[in-house]
Amino acid sequence: MMAQITLKDLAHSYVANPTKDADFALKEMDYVWQDGGAYALLGSSGCGKTTLLNIISGLLRPSKGRVLFGDRDVTDVATAARNIAQVFQFPVVYDTMTVRENLAFPLRNRSMDPAYIKARVQAIAATIGMEATLDRKARGLTADAKQKISLGRGMVREDVNAILFDEPLTVIDPHMKWELRTQLKDLHRQFGHTMIYVTHDQTEALTFADKVVVMYDGRVVQIGTPEELFETPAHTFVGYFIGSPGMNLLDAKVAGKVAHLQGVDVPLSGAYSPLSGRVQIGIRPEYCELTSGTGLPITIQRIEDVGRHRIIRGEVAGQVVNVIAPEGSEVGADQTRVRFAPERINVYADDWRVQGGAA
Amino acid sequence: MEKTQNNKAWFLVLPVLVIVAFSAVIPLMTVVNYSVNDTFGDNAFFWNGLDWFVEIVTSERMHSALGRQVLFSGIILAIEVPLGIFVALNMPKKGFWASFCLVLMALPLLIPFNVVGTIWQIFGRVDIGLLGHGLAAMGVDYNYTNNALDAWITIIVMDVWHWTSLVSLLCYAGLQSIPQAYYQAAKIDQASRWSVFRFIELPKMSGVLLIAVLLRFMDSFMIYTEPFVLTGGGPGNSTTFLSIDLVKMAIGQFDLGPAAAFSIMYFLVILLVCWVFFTVMTTLDNAETK
Structure with a gap:
């Protein structure tokens, strides 16, 4: 029953007759979600994450393009018939039902065997740690207990095509968050459902997913493993959004194997043909080093000690540059220069990464 | 922190007590006074104990009026509550038509009671009324002035026309407060339309529904003007409800003693029913949270 999910030339606008690019909440995209993958959809608020999720689950009909489950076109298929689970940002429980009835609800609606329902509900209750409260009414429970019920209802069906999570841990306590995320990961390993997890928290995204999809302004800007996102951000947004602090971005002139900045030549690892538009070089604070040479x-404006390492906040030619130095390292008065590791420098033209040629 | 004890604050309550005394307590006391006295005229009263109360409680006439009243309120609730919910569920949620429906539905509520009675009185007349004449033209034997069943049907239809909007508007307000995520979750959970109503809409409406039922019960139990204008309590006594009978007794026959006793019991019955109603509903509500 499970299937890969294909988005073909998909775009969505909340405006009736979209004409310009800005009218689209979701810009045209083509993408295949592999069956059984654990994906995180990462991006800041309002970038179209939820819109994309609602299109996959059928709560929203895309203005353009098709949605396919396997080979079947489901663009016009109602949510109920898509057999998809979705957990929302804020808890949704059926107040008048007990916790048990809440968890059993999606199974009852599909007329499953009562003995199976009983066993399955028990198993899910154990996963979310609510066995003791199974026979309580859902109404009086705390927000995080309610959200756990919502998560449980999302996971109770074994034959769903995919499970979609829309920032599900927003209302949950931090320690519980970690635990639930681990359980989601376990469940993924156990059952192999395709899972798409929407979040704006990079830690959440990077720990949960095999593949992280970064969205910015209605567009998927990069899809990759956490490592790829860290080392080679395809878009300046990815560089800035992932990492703490984010990537340093500096306006520069790039010619061949050298970037010119402030009258200083910064060596690059690859050769670049002449670039048009706004050209920037990007380097992670982890790959910067203060030197006296x-x-x-x-x-240097400020030094922050965050425990594991120190963050040096500085300015190069009026642009912010952060440097991460190992814990305990001394910053001497003579260290007035910063050096970038050439093989770690990415070059961007109009915010998109340019691949350098062979050296 | 020590609180300052100063009982002079009670004097501040005095104006309210005076106003309530003049507006409610003193008029009520005159009724209480009448209910336990009798007179042979000349403004000379003598103590009559609880005789008027006994007379009213054992009176055949009162029993049948009470019976009609209970039946009427029962029918009104049985029609208006489900119908009101049904209308609210089918109203547009937003846009021009939502506002249009709201205004349209509020209109009957704004019409004075005796005007409503007059409208239906004329509407139903066999000689000139659109409804009455129309039915007659279609060969239906309809006449609310001499057929008890026709009179009842007309009064019930009139009340449904007049008051179903109230139930609808209250339910509509309840429905509008349900976040969209609930409907989305129900779709994800593959819930049927009935389940959505039973497990999402009805629980969220229960608060306003309680108020709607209470209001409709009280109003229908105390109904006077519309049936008085429409049928005058007839034909015979067939649509003589409690308050119509009360007015007949107090003003028509000038039996102030029994009428006063009747008023007090009428008032107490309404108070009692409302209290029972409210207690039962809130207890049920609390039991569910446990």
Whole structure:
């Protein structure tokens, strides 16, 4: 029953007659979600994550393009017939039902065998840690207990095509968050459902998913493993959004194997043909180093000790540059320059990454 | 922190007590006074104990009026509550038509009671009324002035026309407060339309529905003006409800003693029913949260 989910030339607008690019909440995209994959959909609020999720589950009909489950076109198929589970940001429970009835609801609606329902509900209750409260009314429970019920209802059907999570841990306590996320991962390993997890929290995304899909302004800007997102962000947004602090981005002139910045030449690992538009070089704070020798002149503004390492906040030619230095390292008065590791520098033209040629 | 004890604050309540005394307690006391006295005229009253109460409680006439009243309120609730919910469920949720429906539905509620009675009185007349004449033209033997069943049907239809909007508007407000996510979750859970109503809409409406039922019960139990204008309690006594009978007794026959006793019991019955109603509903509500 499970299937890969294909989005073909998909786009969505909340405007009746979209004409310009800005009218689209979701810009045209083509993408295949592999069967059994654990995906995270990462992006800031309002970038179209929820819209995309609602299109997959059928709560929203896309203005353009098709949605396919396997080979079957489900664009016009109602949500109920798609057999998809979705957990929303805020808890939805059926107040007048007990916790048990809540968990059993999706199974009862499909007229499953009562003995099976009983066993399945018991198993899910154990997963979300609510066995003791199974016979309580859902109404009086706390917000995080209600959200656990919502999660449980999302996972109770074994034959769903995919399980979609829309920032499901927003209302949950931090320690519980970690536990539930681990359980979701376990469930994924156990049952192999396709899972799509929407979040704006990079830690959540990176720990949950095999593949992270980063969205920005209605567009998928990069799909990759956590490592790819870290090392080679395809878009400046990915560089800025992933990492703490995010990637340093500096306006520069790039010619061949060198970036010119403030009259200083910064060596690059690849060769670049002439670029048009706004050209920037991006480097992770982890790959910057303060030196007293050669490099770009940096004005240090503040040093933050965050325990594992120190973050040096500085400025190079009026642009913010952060440097991560190992814990315990000394910042001497003579360290007025910053050096970038050439093989870690990415080059961007109009926010999109440019692949360098062979050296 | 120590609280300052100052019982002079009670004096601040005094104006309210005076107003309530003049507006409610003193008029009520005159009724209480009449209910336990009798007179042979000349403004000379003498103590009559509870005789008037006994007379009213054992009176055949009162029993049948009470019977009609209970039947009427029962029918009204049985029709208006489900119909009101049904209308509310089918109203547009937003846009021009939502506002249009709201205004349209509020209209009957704004018409004075005796005007409603007059409208239906004329509407139903066999000689000139659109409804009465129309039915007669179709060969239906309809006449609310001399057929008890026709009179009842007309009064019930009139009340449904007049008051179903109230139930609908209250339910509509309840429905509008349900977040969209509930409907989305129900779709995901593959719930049937009935389940959505039973497990999402009805529970969220229960609060306003309680108020709607209470209001409709009280109003229908105390109904006077519309049936008085429409049928005058007839034909015979067939649509003489409690308050119509009360007015006949108090003003028509000038039997102030029995009428006063009747008023007090009428008032107490309404108070009692409302209290029972409210207690039962809130207890049920609390039991569910446990």
